[in-house]
Amino acid sequence: MSLRTKFHKLPRASRALRPVKPFAVDLAITLRDPPHSVSQFKQLFIGGCPRSGTTLLARMLSGTPDAAVTPESQFKDILLGQATAALNREQVALLHRHWQRRAWNLPALRHWPWRSKNRVQFLEWLVRQHMDQPEGELLWIDHSPNNLALQHELRLLFPESRFLHIVRDPRAVFASVRRLDWGRSTPAASARWWLQRHQRASAACSKLGQHSLSLRFEDLVSEPEATLAEVSDWLGRPFPISKLPALKLPRYTQKQHQLVNGAILARRAEAWQDELSEREVEIIEAIVGAELDQLGYRRCFAEPRSPSPLETGRAGLQELLRRGLIDRLRRQWRRSA
Secondary structure, eight states: OOHHHSOOOOOOOOOOOOOOOOGGTTTTOOOOOOSSSOOOOEEEEEEETTTTHHHHHHHHHSTTTTTEEEOOOOOGGGGGTTTOOOOOHHHHHHHOOGGGGGSOOOGGGGGHHHHHGOHHHHHHHHHHHHHHHSSOOOEEOOGGGGGGGHHHHHHHHHHTEEEEEEEEEEEHHHHHTSSTTTTSSHHHHHHHHHHHHHHHHHHHHHHGGGEEEEEHHHHHHHHHHHHHHHHHHHHHHOOTTTTTTOOOOGGGGGGTTTTTTTTGGGGHHHHHHHHOHHHHHHHHHHOOOOOHHHOOOOSOOOOOOOHHHHHHHHHHHHHHHHIIIIIIHHHHHHHHH
């Protein structure tokens, strides 16, 4: 019996994540020019736990004028530091070898102008090269999930950058990530993984103040117009949802992102109810029940039971086998394809 049958259709999660709008005093705020960055190059960093909808959100924001939605760019972590600090050959070589860099439309390494640019200028050059837009207004929309964990380092480079935090029900995250070659394959491991990243991102948003906004995946797919209107008010620019362009996805992520360029369907938020067993849901709720309540998600169990010692042992062995051997081989094959 599926969870949907036993518990009936759970009411859609309330919009409890947004009871207060911290930006109400200045809804017309616009991005200002960083003091040591190029004036026409602005940044919007999307972050959250992986499989929470960062790529979908980037696509839904891509209709704004001058948007530059790039593939995930965790290779940029190599360049983080003081904005005026010089680059060195080792850093550039590491960046060039990074497996995610291959999805970017960049010239041969010998043409990279890293000796004549600081870190801010070089990152802008990378984005403009990929977008084939050497000049003019540009809003870089980067949807690497770890962006919020790096907010301090990114703000050193781009003091006026903005951050969007997207949150998704941890039960849905587990249903989405469990079969991927890099994901947690057991409910307890997935719940703890989600919790760690949620807490880290929430702490970052607290520090960012008006430079951050939190949204829920469930609201994004069920009420896309209202959700994008909130982003529009916060950022001071339009985000039309009609006729969204399709994102060009890297080959190595096309399978896991196969729904990104499709229709925006509200039922995606509830699919986990048919995909997870009752015990899997119960274990997740036992670990992150307080966070479910805080975010406005309905629980299935009033008093969920924690994993037993036997379940914990089995799960640990499964994670070791999957992540330590099988998934490592699957991941190497996918990235080299």
